[in-house]
Amino acid sequence: MIDVLIIGGGIAGIETACSLQDLGYETVIVEKERTIGGHLNNWDTLFPTHRPASEVLEYYTEETRKRALTIYLNTYVTSIIKLDDGTFEVNTSRDVIFHSKTVVIASGYSLFNAERKEEYGYKIYDNVLTSADLEKKLKTLNGEFKTPTDKVPEKIAFIHCVGSRDEKSGNHYCSKLCCVTAVKQAIHMKQICPQADIFCCYMDLRMYGPGFEEMYREAQEKYHIQFIRGRLSEVGENADGTLQLKVEDTLAARPSKIKVDMLVLMVGMESPQSTALFKETCGLQCAPNRFIQPNDHHIGSNKTNIDGLFTAGTSIGPMSIFDTINHAKASAITIKNYLSRN
Amino acid sequence: MRNFGFTTTKSRTIDYEKIDTRLISYILQNEPSFNACLSCGSCTAICSAGNLTSFNIRKLSLQIRLGDIENTKLEIDKCMLCGKCLLECPRGINTRNVIMLIKKGLNIIDKNEI
Amino acid sequence: MENYFILPFTLGMITLFVILFIKYGLWIARLSHIDKLRIIQCIFTRRTWDAIVESVMEGLLHRSIFKRNPLLGYMHMSLAFGWFLLIVVGHIEGFLCYGTFANAPWIPIFFQYFVHYQFPGERIMTNLMDFLLLFILSGVLLAYFKRLNSKIFGIKKTTKLKPFDKMAMIALWFIFPLRLFAESATAALYGNGGFLTNSVANLFILIHVTPTMESILWWAYSISLGLFFVGMPFSRYMHILTEVLFIFLRHYGIKLKKQFNSYSRIQVYSCSRCGVCIDVCQMHVANISNNQSVYILKNIRDQNLTDRKLYNCLLCGRCEQVCPVKINLNDLRISQRIRATKEYNSDYAFLQSLPNETPTTGKQPEVIYFAGCMTHMTPGIKKSIVKVLDKANVNYIFMDKEKGACCGRPLMLAGQYEAAKKLIDFNRKKILESGAPVLLVSCPICYKVFRDDYELGQITIKHHSEYFLELVEQGRISLKKSNSSIVYHDPCELGRGCNVYEQPRELLKKTGTLLSAKQEKVMSLCCSGSLGDLSLSMPDRNVIKAETLKVLLQKNPDVLATACPLCKKTFVKGVNIQVKDIAEIVANAME
Incomplete structure (x- = not known):
């Protein structure tokens, strides 16, 4: 019998495992991918410090190695069943059945599929990228930055709230981190393409965290990024591959047309499909935004409606990396209390 | 009234106590979703009528809230009811119904029925 | 003296005929001149025969309802067809007895009461009449059950009734049981019943039936008939005869117009409220069950249609497909919307000042392509259409590539008829001036209005699925x-x-x-x-x-x-x- 089974080997899962080890518990991590680290593997730099994502990743890789954490890679969970004695049976894709006293869902998030927002032209027009595509591109950047149609960009637009705060995409909630990510990426682009004009089209700018507002100010003052308060409605493609954006500048109360070389869609976070599976197999309660519903919003955010089943990180909603790490640490303490009580 | 040789302009300050609420209340009564607008402007940017004229449905909705009935009368007739804004609205506002309610509401106000 | 009981029936029937004569007379008189000419032209053609056949199949046998819901179909058929046969056979009985068809109208109705003696074929006729009565009674019994519990019929909801409907319905429910009892009472006294009436008569003999009781039952039968006839023109049963009128007019090629007119009214009154349209309506999924076509038609009759109900309909047309009477339910609803919004239509004066020039390609274009508002929101579709046209080397004009007016269909759907006309005129001019023989559309909403309301003359209108199939068949593209x-x-x-x-x-x-x-x-x-x-x-x-x-x-x-x-x-x-x-x-x- 394992003390804690952790679903997901992203930073939430690894941090939970590390903290629990410090508290003296034995854990097993199940990760569906070939490597640990989750989405962090695809990210170039982190806000608000522009620090390389690889630094954080390396730290956790090193911890994993040092602590000799047990991780099953290439394994995904097919069902979680709570047994009558209060323990859990977790079935996986690999014919391994785990029995554990507690389970932590640290399965993270998935990114909104921008193809569902057809009027933005993702996968229809060559020069439309998502924020994740841009990170990948920046991560592997070798030499001068060029658009997918091989042009040094002169105009770039970032579109906030793609698949967030949008009933039509099925996601009514704010994804919280896209605003600051857009500002970070806009600054980054300006740094590597100083000649380019950069626009951010936003509905509301939500700079909620430490250092975020400062970044926004820097983007305005130092990098001359133009912020347009308006939501993109339609994209057209010109013969030369440039894109024609239709946005209302709501502050000027006039429709505007912007011609850009590259369009970056700030895709939001969605609850991964696995959450729906857990909901089905063990009656886990989900919020209207499809993320896991914490048992108590304020004082029990790591707990779920099922005793012994805990959460860490973005499985309960969009979260930044530092919030995720804190949430994972909190999860470890909550689990310790649970295990020592039972 | 005596002519003093000059006219006074209407105050530009919004006096929330003196707003003509007839039209907005009529719309909200029949289409509560109209209240959910977050003024993102995507309706205006995509608007087929806005492509041909100065029609600005987002601005109009603000003006209606402020009770500007005269200007609404001039503007509303430009809408072609094509429904693009309905598809685009991130808050799922029933924009086509709002337009029809504005038209009917203005008609009723003209007849002094509200 | 004792024959006064025929009075309620006779008076009811006269009232019915007078009212029907006036109503139908007015309706037909108010049809447009062209429609009247159509009737005159077609009256001695095959169309009349077709209409007669359909009247029998639908008005009497209710074939369409039968196909969708056999139990409901049987109920309607037993009442309509059974009653019809009862009248026909009643007249034959009168003929056999009196040697003429020119009997007073009440003779076949109260035949058993008047004729106690033998006549040729009496046994067969009496038993046949009993059989028909039994047939109708089985339908009446189903109608009772339907009122009590419509779920037996697989119907989600049945319609609500107003006073005249109730009166006519209750009268209808009583007519045939009362006829059975009245005939049985006579049979108990004079022994002239058939297999059914004699069986009931045997029960009556046990309780010593008297001529007074017999008289009361015949009075009751006559009164229920009279009440039904008086109530009929003001109730939903008006559909029985109006449906036949509608079938004839439809066969004569009269089409429903956008504006509500006399023909629309005839359609409205042809609805039998069978409820088939309720069942196919998708609104039930969202628990909306007050806006289906049958209710709208009822509201039009009663003049109490609310905006909520009028506008809350997808106009998907599924109800129209199943309507056994083939009423143009979608267009009828649109006509009500036109009526409701006619005081505030836009004139789109700005269209006059727009540069109204059609883009040209230099050569004679094969196709003029209209993408429409919705296609502009789906660049994937727009790009694909252009790709296919280019690949097939089609010389085309992209009509609304940059700026375009809406096709007018969304306005039409909302009842803004006059406003829609303005957009139609604007676009039509552009299309005609392009000189292209084919108008290609990628949006069915536009397609519908182009076909129905644009009057584009020689230009053929094609949806891209039709046009692309042609391109494949001509070998211009291969898949x-x-x-x-x-x-x-x-x-x-x-x-x-x-x-x-x-x-x-x-x-x-x-x-x-x-x-x-x-x-x-x-x-x-x-x-x-x-x-x-x-x-x-x-x-x-x-x-x-x-x-x-x-x-x-x-x-x-x-x-x-x-x-x-x-x-x-x-x-x-x-x-x-x-x-x-x-x-x-x-x-x-x-x-």
């Missing part, structure tokens, strides 16, 4: 078949609206394996995105959409194909599989 499985969703305006069902399927068969859906073609479900509905809320639309998707995706297809940008946009936010317009599928499959 490669893949092994993906595809399910096709018929858009309402393309399928039921314009009768295009096969061309999209032909195309899809050339690109993959086409799966069938449980409800497709004429009975295809609406995606819920329809512009026909003005007041349906987003959550309700989502519920309806989910149900439609459940039906479409039953066989787990790889691709959900449709032929309408609005359907595509509606579906795409609800599923994880690929949703593609037929244009995109064709563009991808081109070799």
